[in-house]
Amino acid sequence: MKSTEKADKNKIKNIFSYAIALSLGLMAFAAHADDCDFATGQGPLVYTVPLTTPNITIGADVPVDTIVHRQRITTDGSRTPYLICHTTNSALPFDIEQYVHVTNTPGLVPGWGGKYAGKLYVTSVPGIGVAVVNDDGTSASVGQPLDFTPLFKWSYPSTQFGAASVMIRNNFTLVFVKTGPIAGGLINGAQLPTVVLDVKGSRSVTGLPRETYRENFSGSINVIAGTCKTPDVTVPLGSYSMDKYFNGSVKTTPWxxxxxxxxxxxxFYGTYTNSSNSPGFSVGGAQTPGLRGxxxxxxxxxxxxxxxxxxxxxxxxxxxxxxxxxxxxxxxxxxxxxxxxxxxxxxxxxxxxxxxxxxxxxxxxxxxxxxxxxxxxxxxxxxxxxxxxxxxx
CATH class of the missing domain: 2.60.40.1090 (Fimbrial-type adhesion domain)
Known part of the structure; x- marks a missing residue:
């Protein structure tokens, strides 16, 4: 009887030790689970981008569906959010995918079928619409106008940047298009769409998906539109003797x-429409005036x-x-x-x-x-x- 009790006690001890080992194994696994979080002070971030051009003049005869202004927006490295990510197996990293979209949008330009149709939004100046056009990412995403649907920009392995530090960046352009007669006025930056950048994992990752940063707009652009008055002109050409003029050798009178x-x-302030040299604003970086036309x-x-x-x-x-x-x-x-x-x-x-x-x-x-x-x-x-x-x- 005593021998049996001793055997049962040993069995209990073995089961207990296995349970402890299993528990420790699970704890070790959890410590290296797939996860991402922002570095301290690195996100999520909210920026307010000013409209940098004070004045533009749009001629009354500029055709509808013409681009009348551009402003590029980039982010300096010092203001770029960073994610710290870990993976269960560095040989099998998960992909971090970036998506961009707009929110807080005004209405679409009614009945518009020209440039950026379905993604051109009204501004505070009748006759001018605005599109937010993506400038970086895959070749399929560059040049695409944004709406509520997230646009895939790119992906990269969670271990690509060494110590699991993932840089999040976003470049885009505000493109203003003539949609009808323009009477002039102020384009209000606060009424433009908000640009949002999100990230998610290619598999289930703790901390993802999440918003990394958003960009709002401030300031204004003064739009001048109008024409000049053109009074009639009378040009006295004078009287001329046919003995001196139109005699075979002299066929013209003096100018x-x-x-x-x-x-x-x-x-007439001109416009800024050059796609390769438009006004630029870098969050945390330099501001460039662009090439004026x-x-x-x-x-x-x-x-x-x-x-x-x-x-x-x-x-x-x-x-x-x-x-x-x-x-x-x-x-x-x-x-x-x-x-x-x-x-x-x-x-x-x-x-x-x-x-x-x-x-x-x-x-x-x-x-x-x-x-x-x-x-x-x-x-x-x-x-x-x-x-x-x-x-x-």
Whole structure:
């Protein structure tokens, strides 16, 4: 009887020792389970990004579906969140996957079918929409506009960065698009979408998924839109004797300079649309102004009575009963100091760039003269008309 009791006690001790060993094994396993957490002070983070360009001018004739402004946003390494991750087996790391999306969005541009359709949001300026376009990650994700659905950017093994420290970064661009007539006003940064970056594991990981950081916007962009007044212009060309002009050796009269004057113009600040050199803001880093594109006047001239030679800019006279015959009027661009102005190609357009930080007046210098177009010239009045049209870009 005593021998049996002793055997039972030994059996109990063995079972107990196995239980302890099993428990220790489980504890050791738990200490190395898959998990991720932020390094101290490294996340989750919230940033507020200012709109950096104070003023832009968008010409009234810029076509709908044109990009009218860009701003790039990056994150400096000193402001980049870091995750500390552990894995049960360094030979079999789990993947950390990054996804980006937007939230707190205003409404979509109603009925929009142009650039970034379905992902272009209204701004506080009617006629301008905004898209948030991803700038880094896989080739499939770069250039993609964001919405509520998380966009996969990239993944990498949890052990890729040495001591299980995983850097989280996010680059994107705000792209502003003309969606209709623009009256001007302020684009309010606080009303733009919020950009959110999340991470998750390729398998079940303690601490994932989670938000790493989000970016809101502040400040404003002053949008100028408008046109100039263009009063009529009368150009006196003078009277000429046929003994001196149109006699076979002299076929033209002297150039007469005049200006097409544009008054009550808005300020022309230009725009920033260059995709490789747009204004940039780095959270915790440098701010870059970007390459400014100047506004443009584009002028077309349509002769009321038709053209004799469109390439040379020669227009017909009005054909009145007392009108001269055998001559026309030649139009050219260039100011009075230019003795050889450039003939205005009536089939094309004249373009000039404009840069001004305040409302004012602008001029397009031109010249005109009589031009013999036939062998025989008959004297008389020599009047004509033309309509000039200015497009603003």
């Amino acid at each position: 007469k300079p005049f200006n097409i004057t544009l008054t009550d113009c808005p300020a 100047l506004n443009r006047f584009v002028m077309n001239i349509s002769p009321t009575f038709g053209a004799i030679d469109a390439l040379k800019g020669i227009i017909k006279l009005d054909g009145a009963d007392d009108s001269a015959r055998g001559i026309g009027i030649q139009l050219a661009t260039g100011d009075a100091s230019n003795s050889s102005p450039v003939p205005f190609n009536l089939g094309g357009a004249y373009e000039t760039r404009v840069d001004s930080g305040a409302p004012g007046t602008h001029t397009i210098p031109m010249q005109a003269r009589y031009y013999q177009t036939e062998t025989r010239v008959t004297p008389g009045t020599a009047n004509s008309k033309a309509v000039f049209t200015i497009n603003y870009h």
